[in-house]
Amino acid sequence: MPAIRPERSIFLLLLALLIVGLAFGSTYWLYAVQQRVNIWVQHTLRVENQLSALLLHAQEAESAQRGFMLTRKDSFLGPYEVFRGQWRQELAALRMEVRDNPPQARSVEELEELLDDRLFLMRTGIERRRRGEVVPAGDFDAGMVTMARIRALVATMRAREAQLLKGRTANDNRLSTMVSAGLAVSAVLITLLGAVALRTAYRRVAEATESQQALADINRRLMSEARDRETAEGQLRQMQKMESIGQLTGGIAHDFNNMLAIVIGSLDIVRRRLAPDADTRVVRGIDNATEGAQRAAQLTARLLAFSRQQPLDPQPTDVNKLVGGMSELLRRTIGESIRVETVLAGGLWRASIDASQLESAIINLCVNSRDAMPMGGRLTIETANAHLDDAYAAVHGDVAAGQYVMVSVTDSGTGMPPEVVERAFDPFFTTKGVGKGTGLGLSQVFGFIKQSRGHVKIYSEPGEGTVIKIYLPRHYGPEPAAGTLMAPPAELPRARGEEIILVVEDEERVRHMSVDSLRELGYTIVQASDGEQALEMLTIQPRIDMLFTDVVMPGINGRVLADRARASHPGLKILYTTGYTRNAIVHNGMLDPGVSFLAKPFTLDQLAAKVRQVLDADPAQA
Numbered sequence: 001m002p003a004i005r006p007e008r009s010i011f012l013l014l015l016a017l018l019i020v021g022l023a024f025g026s027t028y029w030l031y032a033v034q035q036r037v038n039i040w041v042q043h044t045l046r047v048e049n050q051l052s053a054l055l056l057h058a059q060e061a062e063s064a065q066r067g068f069m070l071t072r073k074d075s076f077l078g079p080y081e082v083f084r085g086q087w088r089q090e091l092a093a094l095r096m097e098v099r100d101n102p103p104q105a106r107s108v109e110e111l112e113e114l115l116d117d118r119l120f121l122m123r124t125g126i127e128r129r130r131r132g133e134v135v136p137a138g139d140f141d142a143g144m145v146t147m148a149r150i151r152a153l154v155a156t157m158r159a160r161e162a163q164l165l166k167g168r169t170a171n172d173n174r175l176s177t178m179v180s181a182g183l184a185v186s187a188v189l190i191t192l193l194g195a196v197a198l199r200t201a202y203r204r205v206a207e208a209t210e211s212q213q214a215l216a217d218i219n220r221r222l223m224s225e226a227r228d229r230e231t232a233e234g235q236l237r238q239m240q241k242m243e244s245i246g247q248l249t250g251g252i253a254h255d256f257n258n259m260l261a262i263v264i265g266s267l268d269i270v271r272r273r274l275a276p277d278a279d280t281r282v283v284r285g286i287d288n289a290t291e292g293a294q295r296a297a298q299l300t301a302r303l304l305a306f307s308r309q310q311p312l313d314p315q316p317t318d319v320n321k322l323v324g325g326m327s328e329l330l331r332r333t334i335g336e337s338i339r340v341e342t343v344l345a346g347g348l349w350r351a352s353i354d355a356s357q358l359e360s361a362i363i364n365l366c367v368n369s370r371d372a373m374p375m376g377g378r379l380t381i382e383t384a385n386a387h388l389d390d391a392y393a394a395v396h397g398d399v400a401a402g403q404y405v406m407v408s409v410t411d412s413g414t415g416m417p418p419e420v421v422e423r424a425f426d427p428f429f430t431t432k433g434v435g436k437g438t439g440l441g442l443s444q445v446f447g448f449i450k451q452s453r454g455h456v457k458i459y460s461e462p463g464e465g466t467v468i469k470i471y472l473p474r475h476y477g478p479e480p481a482a483g484t485l486m487a488p489p490a491e492l493p494r495a496r497g498e499e500i501i502l503v504v505e506d507e508e509r510v511r512h513m514s515v516d517s518l519r520e521l522g523y524t525i526v527q528a529s530d531g532e533q534a535l536e537m538l539t540i541q542p543r544i545d546m547l548f549t550d551v552v553m554p555g556i557n558g559r560v561l562a563d564r565a566r567a568s569h570p571g572l573k574i575l576y577t578t579g580y581t582r583n584a585i586v587h588n589g590m591l592d593p594g595v596s597f598l599a600k601p602f603t604l605d606q607l608a609a610k611v612r613q614v615l616d617a618d619p620a621q622a
Contacts, residue, residue, distance in 0.1 A: 033176050034204040037169055041211050043097065044165040045218070047104075048158050050094045052222055055154045057083045057090070058115060059229060062147060065122040069129050080122060087115055098157075101164070107157050114153065118146045261579065261601035263293045265513040268604045269520060293601070314352045314452065316475040319383055319405050320344040322355055323362070330366055330381075337376035338369075345384045351405040351472035353452055358407075358472070361445045365409040365468055368442060372413030372466060380410040386471055388455065399455045404471035416460040424458055445470070492605065493612035495522035500541065501611070503527045504534040504549040504561065510600075514548065514577075517604050518611070531556025531564075538565055544572065546615055551578035575614045577602070 061083035067076030091112055098104035121143045125135050267290045274283060323342055331340055351358075362381070369379050386406040393401040416424065425446040449456045453473050460466035501523050505511035508529070515525050526541055528534035530553055538544060547565055551558035562574045579600040596617075598610045 030176055030180070031204070034208075037173075038204075038207060038211065040165055040168050041215075044161045045211075045215060047094065047097050047161045049218065050090065050097065051154045051158055054087065054090050054094065054111075054115075055151065056225060056229075057087065058118065058147070058150060061122065062118070062143070063229075065126060068126060069135065072129060077126070080126075084119060084123075087119070088112075091115070104157060104160060107153060107160075111150065111153050111157075114146055114150045118143060118150065121146065260293055260296055262509045262513050264290065264601040264603060265517055265607075267293065269513075269516055272520070272604065314354050316350045316477065317353050317355045317358065318348075319351050319353075319358075319407060319472065320348050322359060323381055323383060323407070326359060326362065330363070330379075333363065334366055334370040334379065338373055339378050341378065341380045343380060343382040345382075347385070348383055349385055349403065349405050350475040352475040353454075353472045354448075357448050357452075361448055361470065362407065362409065364442070364445050365470075369409055369411035369413060369466065372411055372415075377412040377465075379412075380408075382406075382408045382410070384408075388471065396455070398450070399471075400453070403474045404454065405474055406469055406471050408467055408469040410465065410467045412465045415462045415464045415466055416458070417462050421458050421460055425456075492521060492608040494608070495524075496615075498524060499545045499615065500524045500526060500543060501546045501548050502534060502537055502541075502544045504529075504531065504547065504553070504558070506530055506550060506553045510550075514607075517607055518548075520604065521608050521611070523611070530554065531558075531561040534561055535564060538569060542569070544569065546573040546575060546611065548575045548577065548611070551576050573614050573617070575610065 057079070060079040064076050064078060064080040068074070068080075091108065095105065095108045098108060121139055125139055125143075128135050267286055271283070271286050271290070274286075323344065327340065327342060334340065366379060366381075373379075384406045386404045388399055388401055388404060390401045393399045425442050446456055449470050449472075455471040457469050457471075458466065459469070501518055503511060503514050503518065503525055504527075505514060506529055511527055511529065515527050518525050526537050526544065528537050532555060534547070534549070535556075547562060549558040549561055553561075556564075558576055558578070562576070566572055566574070573596075575596045575598060577598045577600055596610070596614045598606065602610075
């Protein structure tokens with residue numbers, strides 16, 4: 001074996017040192033590449049998280065603003081106020097992350113402008129809603145377009161970051177492959193260093209795996225947040241659907257009640273004008289038609305009730321007296337197989353409520369209880385004073401803490417599972433068979449109680465019966481003066497002397513029906529088709545005792561007409577009528593104080609009694 005010359009030995013030593021140095025340097029360089037890849041991964045995650053958080057907060061602010069626009073409750077505006085106060089700080093942090101990337105930096109500037117525009121539209125809508133103004137539809141469309149542009153821009157920025165990460169990682173991976181090949185060639189000479197490099201590589205793989213796991217966890221969290229957001233949006237869509245149904249109901253109620261007023265009034269007049277010996281088949285046909293029209297009127301009233309658009313006239317009401325007076329009616333309504341009991345509290349406060357609507361609500365609850373006890377059972381109506389404290393109001397966001405008059409209806413029927421209880425007040429929801437219920441009974445009760453600023457709660461379990469408690473606002477004013485209850489007159493109240501009534505109605509057939517009905521009662525009638533003509537009639541015929549006017553009319557509405565008429569005729573009595581009340585004589589769901597109102601459709605008996613009541617009222621209270 002030839003001896004290795006010193007020069008060659010030195011060369012081999014230097015070569016070995018060079019190889020070792022290259023191996024060490026390559027290993028170090030590979031470590032640095034992996035660190036750089038990890039840094040870029042973390043950078044991309046931070047940018048994506050910041051973009052996702054910014055978009056999420058913007059969407060939460062938008063949802064909060066929508067909730068406020070629907071309910072006018074400031075409690076919905078929490079996320080909006082938070083986002084409004086911190087979005088610029090979040091954007092500044094994002095700008096710092098992408099400052100070395102010109103396209104991303106420009107996108108951040110564009111995102112700032114879009115967010116500023118969206119917040120401006122939100123703030124403008126909130127301010128208009130607080131002032132009671134109608135928010136133009138264009139503002140909603142502009143807000144949706146701006147939000148769509150924000151989502152698109154965020155998606156573009158995230159895609160750009162992902163593409164950058166992909167390119168950088170691919171380039172580093174190629175270089176890493178070359179270095180690994182060199183290390184494999186020199187592994188025979190530097191086994192120990194190779195083992196160290198291998199351990200380092202394993203460690204870096206573990207770190208990459210942890211990073212991937214962290215990314216997967218973040219993705220799962222984002223997906224969970226997206227599902228929660230979809231749930232909230234679904235609830236918001238349900239609220240919007242309910243509001244749309246209410247608006248549709250109010251829109252058709254006016255015309256529908258006008259038509260029913262013509263039918264019911266005309267049938268009533270025909271029935272009264274029939275000879276005593278008229279054909280019984282004709283009489284029965286008129287009675288059937290009248291009953292059908294009245295049932296249609298009741299259905300319209302139920303629709304207005306659940307949409308919280310019926311006119312209410314709350315008065316100090318003795319609920320014990322009202323419930324006690326209903327006992328016989330309830331026993332006839334629910335049948336003999338059910339035992340009715342009443343438990344009336346002593347010292348019960350008076351409730352500020354529309355008594356006739358409360359009576360209808362109690363009957364609805366009792367009928368539902370009867371249907372839940374097909375084999376008979378026990379029905380208990382109980383009254384009590386109640387106080388709903390701040391803790392209860394905090395759990396139930398639509399309840400104001402304070403004192404209430406409680407009326408509960410308890411049955412021993414089949415009860416309801418939780419999913420049915422949750423939907424019990426939804427309109428048109430019913431568990432009864434086809435043709436056995438409209439699904440409007442409980443929704444009518446719910447709408448009436450909420451419109452009266454009260455509260456309703458269901459407690460039920462399958463097989464254990466049901467308790468429905470309604471909480472009526474307590475009356476805090478002076479006690480009403482005691483009066484003598486007058487028995488209903490045996491005959492229709494009629495005109496006294498030459499009493500003149502001005503009838504104002506834009507619907508011709510309704511006007512003719514009203515005029516015929518009042519003439520049937522002996523009144524002298526002057527008629528007008530709109531507010532302008534009515535003012536002319538007041539000038540031509542100054543001695544008019546009462547103005548009987550529709551509320552919803554083109555041009556001058558009924559309330560403006562009445563104000564102008566009283567300016568020239570201070571003692572003029574006013575009676576309003578309409579099939580759908582807007583904000584002319586009804587505010588916050590309640591009739592204005594001192595307003596006399598007759599809802600369409602009405603019968604001749606109701607018209608006669610109301611007209612006589614208004615004409616006989618004290619002029620100081622008219």
